[in-house]
Amino acid sequence: MRLRRKERRDASMDVSSFSDIANLLIIFFILTTSLVHPWGKLLEMPSASTPPTDQSKAPKIPTVNLMRDRIVYTEGEGQGKEITMNELNAMLLSKKFPELQPKDRSVVLEVAEDVPYQRYYQTVTTISATGGVIAMIESEEGGGSK
Amino acid sequence: MIRRKKRPSLIVPTSSMGDIAFLLIIFFMLASTFMKSANITAEHATSENIDQQDAALVSITVDADGKIWFQGQECSSMELESLMGEYAQDHTNKPVHVLVDKNQPRKVYMPVIQAISASGVKMVLTGDPEEN
Numbered sequence: 001m002r003l004r005r006k007e008r009r010d011a012s013m014d015v016s017s018f019s020d021i022a023n024l025l026i027i028f029f030i031l032t033t034s035l036v037h038p039w040g041k042l043l044e045m046p047s048a049s050t051p052p053t054d055q056s057k058a059p060k061i062p063t064v065n066l067m068r069d070r071i072v073y074t075e076g077e078g079q080g081k082e083i084t085m086n087e088l089n090a091m092l093l094s095k096k097f098p099e100l101q102p103k104d105r106s107v108v109l110e111v112a113e114d115v116p117y118q119r120y121y122q123t124v125t126t127i128s129a130t131g132g133v134i135a136m137i138e139s140e141e142g143g144g145s146k
Numbered sequence: 147m148i149r150r151k152k153r154p155s156l157i158v159p160t161s162s163m164g165d166i167a168f169l170l171i172i173f174f175m176l177a178s179t180f181m182k183s184a185n186i187t188a189e190h191a192t193s194e195n196i197d198q199q200d201a202a203l204v205s206i207t208v209d210a211d212g213k214i215w216f217q218g219q220e221c222s223s224m225e226l227e228s229l230m231g232e233y234a235q236d237h238t239n240k241p242v243h244v245l246v247d248k249n250q251p252r253k254v255y256m257p258v259i260q261a262i263s264a265s266g267v268k269m270v271l272t273g274d275p276e277e278n
Binding site for chain 2 (some may be wrong): 003015019021023025026029031032033037038039040041042043045050089106111113114115116117120121122124125126128129136
């Protein structure tokens with residue numbers, strides 16, 4: 001009698017499609033990953049721990065009154081002067097804020113109620129770019145056209 | 147005696163391709179951060195005086211409808227204050243990224259800025275660079 005040899009089961013697994021799956025996953029991650037760094041400006045705000053400066057010795061703090069259609073610049077107790085965004089930039093650059101202590105770099109920003117974010121954003125980034133530390137005040141008036 | 151010339155093998159070994167692919171996947175999984183504000187629509191404000199910043203750890207968005215989103219979750223300005231208080235306990239030096247729709251009025255964006263400012267956390271106001 002002829003003996004029949006018992007058939008052995010193949011224990012190996014088919015892994016040939018694994019690399020295809022892996023490549024599909026790579027494509028997914030390449031498409032969903034964002035390596036782009038966002039654009040923006042780090043805003044410097046006055047810290048609560050900074051001791052208040054002696055007003056008699058303190059330099060005249062610039063005040064920027066931001067309205068929907070105009071900017072009024074005041075220094076200390078002086079008369080307000082209507083300026084453009086470029087003039088504000090030039091005025092603050094002349095202060096040489098980066099050379100001063102943080103407590104002497106304050107710029108008071110008074111924002112009217114009807115100022116949209118776009119205008120506020122341009123003003124705030126301009127002040128920050130010159131090295132100014134923004135102290136904010138909300139203005140009650142609307143500040144429309146003269 | 148004549149020696150038979152050896153023919154070079156034409157089969158490219160591809161068995162390690164799967165391993166390489168999985169290593170790449172692990173790299174991308176560790177290096178990627180998913181956008182939390184992908185479904186939020188906000189028109190970006192523009193400015194000349196901005197530069198490129200590091201990727202955001204935490205992002206706050208105010209969308210076109212004036213809704214506030216903290217890490218992709220909608221919240222009120224009051225809730226934002228307490229969330230920022232919690233965040234400030236561990237991450238005072240890591241700035242939060244703030245994106246506000248450019249048409250929003252002061253009553254919408256100012257409470258957000260004040261809430262962040264009050265927590266003592268630094269903030270980066272994000273936008274788009276202005277084209278001259």
